[in-house]
Amino acid sequence: MKKPRILILGAGYGGLMTAVKLQKKLGVNDASITLVNKHDYHYESTWLHEVAAGTIAPDKARFAIKDIINTSKIDFVQDTVLSIEPDDKKVILEDGELEYDYLVVGLGFEAATFGIPGLLENAFTIGNINQSRLIREHIDYNFAMYNNEKEKKPERLTIVVGGGGFTGIEFLGELANRVPELCKEYDIDRDQVRIINVEGAPTILPGFDPELVEYAMNSLEKRGVEFKLGAMLKECTPDSITFEKDGEQETIATKTTVWAAGVRANSIVEKSGLEHNRGKVEVSPELRAPSHPEVFVVGDCALIMNEETGRPYPPTAQIAMQEAEVCADNLAKLVKGEDELEAFEFINRGTVASLGHSDAMGAVFGDKKLFGFTASLMKKVIDNRSLFKLGGIGLLLKKGKFNIF
Amino acid sequence: MKKPRILILGAGYGGLMTAVKLQKKLGVNDASITLVNKHDYHYESTWLHEVAAGTIAPDKARFAIKDIINTSKIDFVQDTVLSIEPDDKKVILEDGELEYDYLVVGLGFEAATFGIPGLLENAFTIGNINQSRLIREHIDYNFAMYNNEKEKKPERLTIVVGGGGFTGIEFLGELANRVPELCKEYDIDRDQVRIINVEGAPTILPGFDPELVEYAMNSLEKRGVEFKLGAMLKECTPDSITFEKDGEQETIATKTTVWAAGVRANSIVEKSGLEHNRGKVEVSPELRAPSHPEVFVVGDCALIMNEETGRPYPPTAQIAMQEAEVCADNLAKLVKGEDELEAFEFINRGTVASLGHSDAMGAVFGDKKLFGFTASLMKKVIDNRSLFKLGGIGLLLKKGKFNIF
Numbered sequence: 001m002k003k004p005r006i007l008i009l010g011a012g013y014g015g016l017m018t019a020v021k022l023q024k025k026l027g028v029n030d031a032s033i034t035l036v037n038k039h040d041y042h043y044e045s046t047w048l049h050e051v052a053a054g055t056i057a058p059d060k061a062r063f064a065i066k067d068i069i070n071t072s073k074i075d076f077v078q079d080t081v082l083s084i085e086p087d088d089k090k091v092i093l094e095d096g097e098l099e100y101d102y103l104v105v106g107l108g109f110e111a112a113t114f115g116i117p118g119l120l121e122n123a124f125t126i127g128n129i130n131q132s133r134l135i136r137e138h139i140d141y142n143f144a145m146y147n148n149e150k151e152k153k154p155e156r157l158t159i160v161v162g163g164g165g166f167t168g169i170e171f172l173g174e175l176a177n178r179v180p181e182l183c184k185e186y187d188i189d190r191d192q193v194r195i196i197n198v199e200g201a202p203t204i205l206p207g208f209d210p211e212l213v214e215y216a217m218n219s220l221e222k223r224g225v226e227f228k229l230g231a232m233l234k235e236c237t238p239d240s241i242t243f244e245k246d247g248e249q250e251t252i253a254t255k256t257t258v259w260a261a262g263v264r265a266n267s268i269v270e271k272s273g274l275e276h277n278r279g280k281v282e283v284s285p286e287l288r289a290p291s292h293p294e295v296f297v298v299g300d301c302a303l304i305m306n307e308e309t310g311r312p313y314p315p316t317a318q319i320a321m322q323e324a325e326v327c328a329d330n331l332a333k334l335v336k337g338e339d340e341l342e343a344f345e346f347i348n349r350g351t352v353a354s355l356g357h358s359d360a361m362g363a364v365f366g367d368k369k370l371f372g373f374t375a376s377l378m379k380k381v382i383d384n385r386s387l388f389k390l391g392g393i394g395l396l397l398k399k400g401k402f403n404i405f
Numbered sequence: 406m407k408k409p410r411i412l413i414l415g416a417g418y419g420g421l422m423t424a425v426k427l428q429k430k431l432g433v434n435d436a437s438i439t440l441v442n443k444h445d446y447h448y449e450s451t452w453l454h455e456v457a458a459g460t461i462a463p464d465k466a467r468f469a470i471k472d473i474i475n476t477s478k479i480d481f482v483q484d485t486v487l488s489i490e491p492d493d494k495k496v497i498l499e500d501g502e503l504e505y506d507y508l509v510v511g512l513g514f515e516a517a518t519f520g521i522p523g524l525l526e527n528a529f530t531i532g533n534i535n536q537s538r539l540i541r542e543h544i545d546y547n548f549a550m551y552n553n554e555k556e557k558k559p560e561r562l563t564i565v566v567g568g569g570g571f572t573g574i575e576f577l578g579e580l581a582n583r584v585p586e587l588c589k590e591y592d593i594d595r596d597q598v599r600i601i602n603v604e605g606a607p608t609i610l611p612g613f614d615p616e617l618v619e620y621a622m623n624s625l626e627k628r629g630v631e632f633k634l635g636a637m638l639k640e641c642t643p644d645s646i647t648f649e650k651d652g653e654q655e656t657i658a659t660k661t662t663v664w665a666a667g668v669r670a671n672s673i674v675e676k677s678g679l680e681h682n683r684g685k686v687e688v689s690p691e692l693r694a695p696s697h698p699e700v701f702v703v704g705d706c707a708l709i710m711n712e713e714t715g716r717p718y719p720p721t722a723q724i725a726m727q728e729a730e731v732c733a734d735n736l737a738k739l740v741k742g743e744d745e746l747e748a749f750e751f752i753n754r755g756t757v758a759s760l761g762h763s764d765a766m767g768a769v770f771g772d773k774k775l776f777g778f779t780a781s782l783m784k785k786v787i788d789n790r791s792l793f794k795l796g797g798i799g800l801l802l803k804k805g806k807f808n809i810f
Binding site: 058059130136138141144147148186 | 444463464535536538539541542543545546548549550552553590591592
């Protein structure tokens with residue numbers, strides 16, 4: 001009998017966790033497993049805002065995939081997925097194609113710019129390691145340029161962050177800490193630097209407890225972040241952004257706009273012919289694509305409704321990793337001929353948003369609110385827990401966040 | 406009786422050393438001494454190639470002027486010199502003007518681009534702290550951009566250094582060490598990066614012993630530096646350089662051209678009305694301007710003929726500091742009413758060119774040649790000696806180069 005072929009696309013939280021779990025559950029003779037990823041490393045996408053702000057080194061936020069997968073059980077292929085052809089059970093890569101019996105789609109997110117003119121071309125996004133270190137270099141470069149020009153350009157020292165959601169706020173927290181260091185390094189007065197958040201909603205962090213929101217705003221404002229709330233971005237050029245607030249348009253000169261206000265599922269999913277809901281596959285409780293039950297979808301490409309709120313769960317690392325565990329369990333059962341698959345149920349372990357190295361806020365254990373240093377400790381515990389789950393104690397010791405003070 | 410007013414322009418090696426010596430030789434009641442400098446710090450211009458390559462932090466190559474001058478004896482004015490009016494014995498600053506009885510001109514060098522089209526606008530120069538850290542950021546930025554573009558641009562990874570003189574070669578040595586680190590940081594194959602030296606003469610380091618030249622070329626070529634010798638730069642654009650070699654023109658795509666092939670004295674000297682020889686003041690043996698004996702000139706703005714070779718001494722830190730000592734002695738004598746001034750005589754303590762952190766070559770103690778690790782040790786000793794002479798043991802401990810291995 002031929003071994004079933006399991007193909008996993010993407011080594012983000014969902015795909016990599018599926019691979020790690022599967023290699024524990026299945027023996028070499030049970031299935032042939034292949035993991036495809038564009039890079040030979042996994043990056044912690046929840047840490048990218050720190051890379052982008054320049055507060056951690058890029059290498060701190062990634063690790064080699066081969067360090068944590070068992071290559072005697074899993075074939076790793078470094079290649080870029082071009083398309084999925086679910087009716088033919090195959091995947092087209094840049095350098096070849098792969099057939100499968102079971103497919104796991106964990107291709108993550110991409111930026112959504114909602115057709116705002118110039119945004120796609122001129123704004124930066126915190127989407128991967130390459131993009132994040134480019135943001136850091138771009139900011140550094142403009143600070144370095146400033147004192148080399150006779151006619152001083154304030155737009156070099158103005159950083160606009162589009163979006164006051166989770167990523168936007170965490171990035172602002174790091175920036176607010178990094179900017180004073182940059183000022184010192186490049187002999188620039190802190191007062192000449194502007195950090196501006198533009199958010200369309202009347203509040204940052206919509207959905208968060210108002211007390212937490214207020215805490216976050218105070219913390220950031222104290223460090224010089226300006227908020228433009230209820231402000232809709234209208235245009236982005238290489239040297240400016242324009243937004244509309246209270247019926248009036250305002251233009252701010254800036255060479256650095258970071259767009260952190262919208263993500264969507266990888267567009268490969270939409271183009272694959274899999275049934276989708278605004279680009280995401282609305283999976284069954286077993287995490288299968290309704291139209292193609294041999295296809296599992298995890299992470300940001302999967303849509304799961306939260307019955308309590310009637311809205312989909314947000315795309316987070318926490319949910320991707322929980323999905324991956326169920327996905328791996330179900331694949332193992334299918335390979336072993338079991339019929340009773342497991343249904344996914346989200347266990348909310350809480351959410352903590354970082355506001356810089358030693359500040360944070362969030363809610364854990366149901367609705368216990370945390371602020372400041374305690375919350376920032378908890379945030380590091382959460383980050384370390386995710387490392388531990390992916391790569392055990394070895395990875396934790398290598399990449400963990402132990403810089404507590 | 407009114408105290409004579411001594412005004413020192415520039416806190417480079419020449420000006421600052423003059424100030425430091427004067428504060429030891431004169432009491433508060435002997436003279437009123439003012440030091441003017443654009444920045445509130447002195448930078449080690451012989452270390453700037455390291456800042457530009459990113460191998461040392463900018464702060465390592467500078468220190469606060471107030472840390473080493475005695476502010477009860479010397480007034481420090483942070484301002485930019487606009488012009489010298491020697492007939493009226495005054496100096497015009499951006500924010501005022503100062504009169505003097507004795508003037509010390511130590512205004513250093515600026516880049517000379519010999520009218521090569523596009524060079525002034527598009528090439529970088531290693532002229533001060535601001536320019537040097539911009540070079541570092543520019544190189545980093547292009548490496549960061551490279552993997553963010555679908556269509557790969559090799560010009561982002563090509564660095565051209567114009568000039569194979571002392572600064573050019575020392576910069577190449579640092580670059581050759583830094584590039585492998587950058588490749589690692591930005592996931593770029595070392596083979597995709599080109600470091601090219603374009604030199605008009607048939608050899609690098611003209612005037613150096615051929616054995617030393619050969620050693621330097623081998624050391625750099627081994628680390629991937631390409632040499633285009635006998636090649637005259639014809640044009641520089643933001644994306645390319647063109648040079649002519651053996652009667653044929655060649656264009657190389659590059660976003661980074663660093664011009665290290667020509668310096669001239671600060672053009673303020675030429676415009677001042679002081680008698681000059683191609684921009685420099687050909688000083689008397691006492692280091693005075695022939696047309697205005699109350700004006701002393703030290704460092705790169707002074708021209709002193711080497712009687713042995715019949716050519717002027719090159720503009721180096723070593724000579725500037727030796728001039729400063731004689732200048733301070735002579736000023737002290739004048740203030741105290743002595744007539745017999747001291748004549749400057751250059752004591753050649755040797756020259757060592759760094760080729761990166763742990764490699765160098767040069768000649769010391771007359772004509773003893775040094776290579777490799779020994780030479781690099783000697784280079785650090787020389788750098789530390791200059792710190793010690795300027796700021797004593799305190800400065801040496803703070804900024805010295807003790808990273809021997």
